[in-house]
Amino acid sequence: MSQEVNAGSMADIAFLLLIFFLVTTTIASDKGILNILPPKQDPNQPPPEVELNERNIFNILINANDQLLIEGDFRTSTEGLTEEIKKFILNFGRPDEEGLALYNSLPASLRELSEQSPTSSDYPGPGGAVVSIKTNRGTSYEVYLEVLDLVKRAYFEIYGARVGLSADEYRALSGKTAAETELQERGKEGIPMAISIAEPDKIGS
Structure with a gap:
């Protein structure tokens, strides 16, 4: 007469192992591209008209062939x-009084970069320099992100130089302490990160 194996305890063990792995396993989640999107426009309100001279726009176009x-x-x-x-x-080509004061507050290393050309940007800040990135629907994410990162790095290098930090050191500031927040605000004061991401063109356009 053959004896039957009691499988009841095996099921309990398997269930406990399953719970253990569910509790201890870390599931990676794709956070995507961390960009702050503008608030949704009220359909009953027309978008504000912003007059910006062409010289204040630095145009970067990326086609379908990267x-x-x-x-x-x-x-x-x-x-x-x-x-x-x-x-x-x-550039500070045509600064107003605030722009002139901002220029004079910059460290010498940043003032040396200013060519003060009347055909380039008037000044940083609202109504001034804007970097525009326009892609094609065939543009690869790798090249788009590379260009976006280089544009942001230009701003971070400026911000860092204003507070005696490198671009990477400034970028690493978390703002979790009052001292770090003060450095962040002092670095970008008067020079907002003005990056315009235009809607992509269709492939082949």
């Missing part, structure tokens, strides 16, 4: 883009 058109110049790489954007932001 080739670049930067300020009308064809490029196949992003080399030197951060420095060009810094010079554009800090």
